[in-house]
Amino acid sequence: MTLYGIGLGPGEADLVTVRGKQLLESVDVVYSPGRLSRTVALNHVPESKIGDLEFPMTRNVEKLRAAWKRAAAEIAPHAIDGDAAFVTLGDPNVYSTFGHLRRTLDAFHPAVDVEIVPGVSAMTAFATALGVEVEAGAGLALREAADGHAPTGPDRMILFKVTDAPSTHERLVEAGYDVKFGRRLFMEQGETVITDDPSELAERDYYTLAYAEKRGVTTESATAAFGDGVADGGHS
Ligand SMILES: C[S@@+](CC[C@H](N)C(=O)[O-])C[C@H]1O[C@@H](n2cnc3c(N)ncnc32)[C@H](O)[C@@H]1O
Numbered sequence: 001m002t003l004y005g006i007g008l009g010p011g012e013a014d015l016v017t018v019r020g021k022q023l024l025e026s027v028d029v030v031y032s033p034g035r036l037s038r039t040v041a042l043n044h045v046p047e048s049k050i051g052d053l054e055f056p057m058t059r060n061v062e063k064l065r066a067a068w069k070r071a072a073a074e075i076a077p078h079a080i081d082g083d084a085a086f087v088t089l090g091d092p093n094v095y096s097t098f099g100h101l102r103r104t105l106d107a108f109h110p111a112v113d114v115e116i117v118p119g120v121s122a123m124t125a126f127a128t129a130l131g132v133e134v135e136a137g138a139g140l141a142l143r144e145a146a147d148g149h150a151p152t153g154p155d156r157m158i159l160f161k162v163t164d165a166p167s168t169h170e171r172l173v174e175a176g177y178d179v180k181f182g183r184r185l186f187m188e189q190g191e192t193v194i195t196d197d198p199s200e201l202a203e204r205d206y207y208t209l210a211y212a213e214k215r216g217v218t219t220e221s222a223t224a225a226f227g228d229g230v231a232d233g234g235h236s
Contacts, residue, residue, distance in 0.1 A: 003079035003112050005092040005102065007119015011036070011187030013043035015125075020117045028082040031075055033097045036207075039189060041087045051078070068104040075101070076109035091121040095142070095160055122185065122209055123158055129185040130194055132211055135219045145210065150175065155217045159210040165201035168210065177212040185209075 004023050009015035016024075024030060024044040031051040032038040038050060053071050056063050078084040092098035093116065105112045123142060127134055134140050134156070141154035148167030151157065152175045162168055165181055172179050181200075183193040184207045193200060201208060 005116040007091040009120035072104040165198040169198035
């Protein structure tokens with residue numbers, strides 16, 4: 001049978017895909033890597049269907065490897081005798097824990113079939129939430145900016161894991177970027193904050209991203225001129 005890697009979307013219950021919801025309802029057991037994804041999954045399945053996994057809060061590679069081996073050993077029999085799901089926030093293939101599980105299963109439990117159901121990623125949801133249009137032809141790069149880091153280079157960047165917004169902001173502004181932040185976007189848990197003022201985000205919250213755009217960067221779309229008041233010049 002199959003292990004389904006299911007993307008839950010950014011957090012609101014009705015932003016899971018129809019396919020993801022149907023599979024969550026049909027599998028025998030649902031595993032989640034964290035408390036937040038568990039809470040979102042509970043919108044769709046009863047608590048009795050949630051499987052237990054434990055992950056240590058550590059960056060120690062040996063301990064993490066051991067934890068993923070234990071997780072794979074717990075999940076594998078359920079995905080061989082029946083159908084199981086492993087949920088992640090956003091999309092399972094975007095900066096996600098699901099990759100660790102898939103690699104561990106491939107190495108130690110190759111009999112498990114894996115299928116992935118994509119989800120609405122923060123990588124796309126940010127644009128609507130922050131009122132940003134990524135126009136056709138525009139370049140956009142993904143980066144991580146934990147602990148005050150501020151990667152630079154591309155004209156437009158989405159920055160994940162922005163845990164120290166004031167420091168990241170200061171460095172990016174110095175490097176010539178305009179920055180907007182989004183915290184807990186399309187999420188039912190916790191307060192959603194959308195701002196260009198980093199002092200509103202002084203408290204650390206892992207579920208924070210930023211969009212950084214180099215000042216003065218432009219794109220040449222066919223309708224761009226409408227924004228320059230052409231419609232006020234006599235056309236109605
Ligand atoms: C490990 S990555 C997971 C990304 C996820 N797989 C996705 O596709 O959206 C976690 C980072 O994604 C960003 N993120 C995920 N969901 C978010 C949300 N609802 N609002 C704001 N940022 C979010 C945050 O920057 C967070 O630190």
